[in-house]
Structure formats: C-alpha cells, structure tokens
Amino acid sequence: MPAMSPNTSAQRAPSLRELEHSHAFVERHIGPNDAEIAQMLEVVGHASLDALTDAIVPVGIKSPAPLALPASLTEVQALAKIRAIADKNQVFRSFIGQGYYGTLTPNVILRNVLENPAWYTAYTPYQAEISQGRMEALINFQTLCADLTGMEIANASLLDEATAAAEAMTLAKRSAKSKSDTFFVHDAVHPQTLELLRTRAEPMGIVLRVGTPAEALEADSYGVLLQYPDTFGHVGDYKALADAVHARG
Incomplete structure (x- = not known):
C-alpha cells in the first residue's frame, strides 16, 4: 500500500486493489532493500551479489546452472495453492x-x-x-x-496424562505415611502412561506392581493409581477401594 504523507489534509481510504497484497511475498520480508544492498556491496568492493558469490564460492563446488526455481507467488496465489493442497486431506x-x-x-x-x-x-x-x-x-x-x-x-x-501420572506417583511417595517403596498401578491404564511410570520409577527406587483394581489392597504399597474410564472404556465403581486405600494411609 503506498505511503501517505503525514501532511495530507484528507486521509484517503485504501482501495480494495491495494488491500489484496498482489505483490510477491518476498517484498513483505524484513530485509535489506536495493539501496542498502548496493551500499553493502560498495563496502566489500563488489559490483553485484553475483560477483560477491563468484569471489567467495570456489569454482569446483559452484553449480554451473542456476537453481530451477519457479516464479514467485503473490499472497493470494500462495494461499490458493496451500488451500488446494490442504483440500486433498481426508478426515477419517x-x-x-x-x-x-x-x-x-x-x-x-x-x-x-x-x-x-x-x-x-x-x-x-x-x-x-x-x-x-x-x-x-x-x-x-x-x-x-x-x-x-x-x-x-x-x-x-501438565503437558500430558502420562507426565501427570508420574508426578502423582512421586508426590504420593513424598507425602504418604507408608514406608513402602511399592506403587500399585491399574493394569488398564494407557500403555504410554505405564511406560512413563516405569521410566520414572526405576531411578527413584520405586517398585511398580501392575494388576487389577481388586488386587490393589493385596499389595503393600504407598499409593494406588487407577484409571477411570480405563484404556478399554470400562467404567468401574472404585469408591469402596478408594475408601479402603485412604484408611490405610
């Protein structure tokens, strides 16, 4: 859009044509303009960017032909091309x-x-x-x-469910009254959750015991991790189990 003089008495509204950004994208990038490039070339003692490149790049590695690049696109053309590619996506x-x-x-x-x-x-x-x-x-x-x-x-x-589960495991270890190093994990938690728990537990000396909710009270554990609903979509009633675990401290 052409620059308007600050002294202009009447500010003209830009036309629709001026708002279309019909120029190439390269003109909107922040970088040196032609005058600045010429000034920099003068400082380094070269007449053009090509001459500067010839002086820097050895002949043995320089490609004899220019890159086969397509012509630049305007913003409207670029958006249309990207939209055409995106339209090929199929959402299943x-x-x-x-x-x-x-x-x-x-x-x-x-x-x-x-x-x-x-x-x-x-x-x-x-x-x-x-x-x-x-x-x-x-x-x-x-x-x-x-x-x-x-x-x-x-x-x-936290960033994800598995990380949150690992944080819960370590938090329970620090705050539990039990001196046990065993942490009971529901065998129907998401696979990625179980793997992260194993990774975090090993260096901390925590022993994971994986089993069904009915087996949770059999383990001498300092904490219990249940998933609701579980990874298979099952919805269970864990109120009695939670009360029993809390009663054990």
Missing part, C-alpha cells in the same frame, strides 16, 4: 483411543487463542515454555480453576 474417524480423542474447540477460543499470533509467536528466550502466550494461558487456567473450586491456589496443568 479415529479408533485409536487410549487417550487420543477428537475434541471440539469453540471458535472463540480457536480464533482468539490458538490462532492468535500474540500467543504462539511471543517467544520466551531460554525458557522451556514454547511462548509467552502459553505461560499466560497457564496462569489463566490456574485462575479459572481457583475460581471454580474456591481454593486459594491451583496448580498449572
């Missing part, structure tokens, strides 16, 4: 289960959070979080949970 019903289920995300959340560049491009240097937006999402999640439950504090969510 997933039967994998085991914690992987389709979800419906409200459009207001999708547009204002997940698709909002302010959330996913605000990189936090040297931090484990993918972006500043994700950190803000976590504090919003904690605030919402505190408001809904009436608790004074609420922990942030």
Whole structure:
C-alpha cells in the first residue's frame, strides 16, 4: 500500500486493489532493500551479489546452472495453492483411543487463542515454555480453576496424562505415611502412561506392581493409581477401594 504523507489534509481510504497484497511475498520480508544492498556491496568492493558469490564460492563446488526455481507467488496465489493442497486431506474417524480423542474447540477460543499470533509467536528466550502466550494461558487456567473450586491456589496443568501420572506417583511417595517403596498401578491404564511410570520409577527406587483394581489392597504399597474410564472404556465403581486405600494411609 503506498505511503501517505503525514501532511495530507484528507486521509484517503485504501482501495480494495491495494488491500489484496498482489505483490510477491518476498517484498513483505524484513530485509535489506536495493539501496542498502548496493551500499553493502560498495563496502566489500563488489559490483553485484553475483560477483560477491563468484569471489567467495570456489569454482569446483559452484553449480554451473542456476537453481530451477519457479516464479514467485503473490499472497493470494500462495494461499490458493496451500488451500488446494490442504483440500486433498481426508478426515477419517479415529479408533485409536487410549487417550487420543477428537475434541471440539469453540471458535472463540480457536480464533482468539490458538490462532492468535500474540500467543504462539511471543517467544520466551531460554525458557522451556514454547511462548509467552502459553505461560499466560497457564496462569489463566490456574485462575479459572481457583475460581471454580474456591481454593486459594491451583496448580498449572501438565503437558500430558502420562507426565501427570508420574508426578502423582512421586508426590504420593513424598507425602504418604507408608514406608513402602511399592506403587500399585491399574493394569488398564494407557500403555504410554505405564511406560512413563516405569521410566520414572526405576531411578527413584520405586517398585511398580501392575494388576487389577481388586488386587490393589493385596499389595503393600504407598499409593494406588487407577484409571477411570480405563484404556478399554470400562467404567468401574472404585469408591469402596478408594475408601479402603485412604484408611490405610
């Protein structure tokens, strides 16, 4: 869109043609313009970028022919091409289960959070979080949970169910009255959950015992992990078992 002089008395609204971004994408990239390139070439003593390349790249490794690249696309053309590729995708019903289920995300959340560049491009240097937006999402999640439950504090969510299960296992170990090193795990937890528990338990000296819920009380364990519903979709009533486990401390 052409630049407008700040002294212009009447600000002209841009035309639809100017809003179409009909120029090539390369013109929208942040980088040196022609005048800046010419100035840099003058400093290094070369007349063109090709001359600079010839002086740097040895003849033995330089390709004699230019790359066979297609012509550049405008934004409209690029979006149309990407959309045509995306339209080839076929969405099938997933039967994998085991914690992987389709979800419906409200459009207001999708547009204002997940698709909002302010959330996913605000990189936090040297931090484990993918972006500043994700950190803000976590504090919003904690605030919402505190408001809904009436608790004074609420922990942030973890990245996945298996990680949460491992954290529960170690938390129970630190807080349990029992001196046992055995942790009982429902044999119908998701496979990825069980594998992560095994990985985390080994270096900590925790012994995993895997079995049915009915066997939970037979183990001299400091904690019990049950899945509800389990990985096969079964829904059980574990109230009596939970009461018995809690009574044992």
